[in-house]
Amino acid sequence: MKIGIHDLDIATTHYVLNLDSMAKALDIDPNKYHIGLGQDEFSVPAPDEDVVTMGAEAVARLLERHDKSKIRMVLFATETGIDQSKAAGVFVHGLLGLPQSVRTVEFKQACYSGTAAIQTAVNHVARYTDDQVLVIASDIARYAADSGGEPTQGAGAVAMLITANPALVEIEPDSGVFTADVNDFWRPNDSSTPFVEGKLSLDAYLDATIGAWDDLVSRRGVKIDDIHRFLHHQPFTKMARKAHTKLAEHVGVELGPELIEESMAYNRRLGNSYTASLYFGLVAQLHGNDDLAGKRLGLFSYGSGSVSEFFTAVVQPGYHDHIYPAHVADSLDRRVEVSFDEYRELHAAYNGASENYETEEVTQAPFRFAGVTDRVRQYETR
Ligand code: COA
Helix, strand or coil: CCCEEEEEECCCECCEHHHHHHHHCCCCCCHHHHHCCCCEEEEECCCCCHHHHHHHHHHHHHHHEEEEEEEECEEEEEECCCCCCHHHHHHHHHHCCCCCCCCEEEEEECCCHHHHHHHHHHHHHCCCCCCCCCCCCEEECCCCCCCCCCHHEEEEEEEEEECCCCCCCEEECCCEEEECCCCCCECCCCCCCCCCCCHHHHHHHHHHHHHHHHHHHHHHCCCHCCCCEEEEECCCCHHHHHHHHHHHHCCCCCCCCHHHEEECCCHHEECHHHHHHHHHHHHHHHHHHCCCCEEEEEEEECCCEEEEEEEEECCCCCHHHCCHHHHHHHHCCCCCEHEEEEEHHHCCCCCCCCCCCEECCCCCCCCEEEEEEECCCEECCC
């Protein structure tokens, strides 16, 4: 029986910063961003947006096409947790009026945990074949001002429905996994921005690419030319190019840039969306010009710290009838552009405190974060 991603949808934020504005304000050659990092813009949240409002919007779009009574589990993957105890998915469950007979839990391991959630969902459906599992990957990458990571910020959510006989992609059994205890990127409980060893994180990512690939090969004997397109985690899209080059060197064959090109189209404009980034890569690949029916994709998921996984997915015949490029175009194009100064004001105004406050009403999205009352985060449906 095939199990995989039956349907998916996305959301991002109200605002966007064009990296040309950042380059001008900081007196940096814009080509460092466009070519050196492979990024053009990044999504910036309004004060009344967070991982719950983005995740809920993505789920709402997805569930317009499905019967929510079949959902048995909600897995919310994020490294932008809003509470140390309560899963962000429980807020989404409430906002969407999902059935109470649902297991809801949050997954965390830097940018990797969306993949852990998907594999958990696939294993659940293998046992309970009529069940459907909702996986939400939602994150806001917020680095310190003037840090190396600042131009690679971004935000977005991808909601995915995992079922038997999927319409989009079958997740094939057996993947390559790799864990290495490395301090390349981490965010302590008392910090709203991560600590990053930038260069170490590039090396750790590339080591993990090879480690996870070798494990995949030893488990299943996959050959490099069994794979039609490669999708690598994209903290900035140049990183996918580095991984692609490293993999080609490792296996000793030439892998042309066209094998990864289409997967980067959306992330260039969203910036880093951490757990959602690889899945925005998948969305972009499915929306590309290539006819992928019956073709195998190789997906590499990396989360600093580090945990990673190389797995394969086969695109299903008829998938074209189940993709919605207009939703992505709408989300990207409706963002309101901010100046560099406005972006820095929004960045500085981030409030992670649990004292009472109300947020200004800005977002035009279906759900908003209204503020905190008696230590409880308040959400509204608009
Ligand atoms: N035109 C074209 N390219 C340019 C350029 C210009 N004017 N100026 C610089 N570049 C290139 C550099 O050559 C480099 O390319 P390379 O990596 O292929 O050699 C790239 O732009 C980045 O320049 P660099 O000086 O290394 O940038 P940086 O010191 O500001 O830091 C990161 C880059 C990735 C380390 C930093 O953005 C970061 O810490 N990011 C967050 C962590 C992260 O995402 N890690 C990834 C693994 S999870």
